[in-house]
Amino acid sequence: MWLAALRFLGAIALLQAACAGAESVAIRQTEGVVHGFLVLRSLEGALLAEGELNQVARGDRVTSKLAFRFRDGSTHEETVVYSQRGKFRLLSDRVVQKGPSFPRASDVTIDALAGRVKAHRSGEDAKDIDERFEMPPDIANGIISTLMKNIPAGASSIKVPVVTVGTRPHIADLTITREGEDRFAVAGSPHSGVRYRVHVKFRGLAGVAASVLGKEPPDYHVWIMEGPAPVFLRSEGPLYSGGPAWRIELASPEWPK
Numbered sequence: 001m002w003l004a005a006l007r008f009l010g011a012i013a014l015l016q017a018a019c020a021g022a023e024s025v026a027i028r029q030t031e032g033v034v035h036g037f038l039v040l041r042s043l044e045g046a047l048l049a050e051g052e053l054n055q056v057a058r059g060d061r062v063t064s065k066l067a068f069r070f071r072d073g074s075t076h077e078e079t080v081v082y083s084q085r086g087k088f089r090l091l092s093d094r095v096v097q098k099g100p101s102f103p104r105a106s107d108v109t110i111d112a113l114a115g116r117v118k119a120h121r122s123g124e125d126a127k128d129i130d131e132r133f134e135m136p137p138d139i140a141n142g143i144i145s146t147l148m149k150n151i152p153a154g155a156s157s158i159k160v161p162v163v164t165v166g167t168r169p170h171i172a173d174l175t176i177t178r179e180g181e182d183r184f185a186v187a188g189s190p191h192s193g194v195r196y197r198v199h200v201k202f203r204g205l206a207g208v209a210a211s212v213l214g215k216e217p218p219d220y221h222v223w224i225m226e227g228p229a230p231v232f233l234r235s236e237g238p239l240y241s242g243g244p245a246w247r248i249e250l251a252s253p254e255w256p257k
Contacts, residue, residue, distance in 0.1 A: 028150045029230060030084055031064075032057045037251040040068055043236065047071070048101070048246065060085045064142070074099025076239060080142035088150075093142040102240055110163050112139050117169040133169045136161045140174065148176060148196060148222060149230040164202070166241075175199040182223065184233070193223040193233045218245065 038051035049070040056063055060083050068076040075098055081091040090112045098105040104123035111117075112135055119129040140147060140160040151158060157177045164170050177199070181192045198220035220237030224230055234249040 026150070027084055027087060028152075030057075031055065031062045031146060034064075037253070038066075038068075039249055039251045040070075040239075041247045041249070043245055043247055049074070049076070050251070051248070057084075061091075070099060070101045072100050074101035076102075078142060082143050082146075087138075088143055088146060089137065090139050090141060090143055097240060103242070106240075108165050110135075110139075110141055112141075117163060117165060119165050127167070129165065129168065131169055133163070135163060136171070139163060144174070144176075144198075145222065145224075145232045145235075148224050149232070151176070151178075153226065164241075170202055170204075172200050172202045175201070176222075179221075191225065193225045196222045196224065198222060198237070217241070 032055075034053060034055035036053045038053060039047060040049040040051055041047055049068040051066065051068040054065045062082050062084060064080045064082075066076075066078045066080075070076075075096070077097075078093070078095045080093050083089045083091060090110075092109065092111050092113070094107070094109040096107045104121050104125065106119065106121045108119040109117070115133055115135055117129060117131050117133050119127070121127050138160055139162060141162050144160070144162075147158075147160065155178075157175060159173050159175050161171050162174055164172050175198070177197045179195045179197050182195050183190060183192050185191065200217040200219075202216075218238065220235060222235045223233040225233050232250075234247060236247050237245055239246055
């Protein structure tokens with residue numbers, strides 16, 4: 001679920017004086033047609049999966065599909081639909097994971113307009129969920145990287161809510177904090193990307209229990225290149241709850257010699 005919130009993906013905090021909630025993250029860059037290629041690696045650099053992102057916009061409605069195909073035959077697929085009218089609003093998010101790279105097969109759908117969460121998991125802890133669930137209007141599953149490209153340059157931190165699905169749906173707050181800039185090169189030409197830390201904190205009793213039991217999710221890191229056309233560069237973090245940290249990066253075509 002957390003890549004949906006990660007995309008690539010995908011998380012943000014509120015410091016009242018320095019920044020505002022997701023409601024005030026105005027659209028600075030509208031989304032359009034995108035066809036991109038990604039790779040997923042271990043933090044040691046081993047290639048685990050090839051990915052592809054397809055996004056189309058019709059009017060103010062955007063549909064984004066992300067798919068990773070693992071070397072062991074596993075798949076991770078996410079389809080996100082959202083609107084962009086003054087601000088971004090999630091309409092639906094579906095994440096499907098299956099194969100040996102994941103501890104269990106899962107299919108989770110969040111219908112933000114209807115306030116409904118449906119989930120199916122197989123395995124030892126097999127479970128089906130179909131629950132009406134009150135969600136904040138600024139729920140951000142699947143559109144985190146989109147929001148991050150629109151964070152005002154002067155904001156040091158912002159916060160948005162996401163839906164997490166365990167034995168039942170919960171709300172968690174994702175705090176995105178600007179940590180600094182890292183240098184990288186493209187064809188020998190130097191560039192820099194802003195590094196953000198994404199911290200996950202569950203609300204209510206779930207958050208208290210996670211803190212006491214030491215079960216809080218690990219932080220994620222996401223790199224965004226700023227400028228007139230901001231772009232996602234890479235991210236590091238688990239693709240599923242309790243999973244290892246994996247790195248997602250942009251990929252370039254390789255032509256035969």
